[in-house]
Amino acid sequence: MNIGEKLKKARQEKNMKLRDVADATNLSISYISDIENGNSTPPVDTLTSLCRALDLSIYSVLAEPEDMRLMEKHISAELYELIRDFNEWDERDQDELITYLRVKKTARDERNTL
Template identity: 35%
Template sequence: MKLHERLRELRSERGLRLKDVAETAGISVPYLSDLERGRTNPSLETLQTLAGAYVITVHDLLEGVEFYGASTEGALPKGLADLVADATLGPQITPDWVRTLSRIELRGKRPRDKQDWYEIYLHLKRILN
């Protein structure tokens, strides 16, 4: 996931508007919009401010973000990570399937929880096998 996608995901997960986050972070709405569209890159100070607005650490804000083609630890979306960690369901999902699933978006959005990811896995497996 790219940084701009992560920023948008954080805001969307919380049901916040651009204006809400911009005001809390003390940045302009157009600047936040540019960040979420990948048109510009934030400074470390801006990342700290945005992390504060979301009440998370910069480390958590950057979790799963790709830098120079490599992903940070925990690059899997939360629901998919939960599915992979599940003692019953996780072992049946190979690393190749995890990579495939981690790239999936439906109408520009990612599945939200473990059950959504599992259903997509089953559908794709049925189609592709």
């Protein structure tokens, strides 16, 4: 399933119309329709906006089903619980967590190369 199909499925499951998503994102109905039908690929900021409107994580839209199963298997229940509403966080808090995780990854990578 491609990005547009995942977005469309999520919209329909939430009983939202294209107009609802357009109002929430300030995007045109025709542009959202083009994305859903695979005629356009949204840039990251647009995808972020669409995911927020649909209460989805960007990862769930970008990941393949196998990736999701692997992720679910390896993430502890506590961590999942802590970040499951990540896309509802204020942007500054999201950026802070992402920055922290990048710094930790860099430190781990450096330790592993020694």
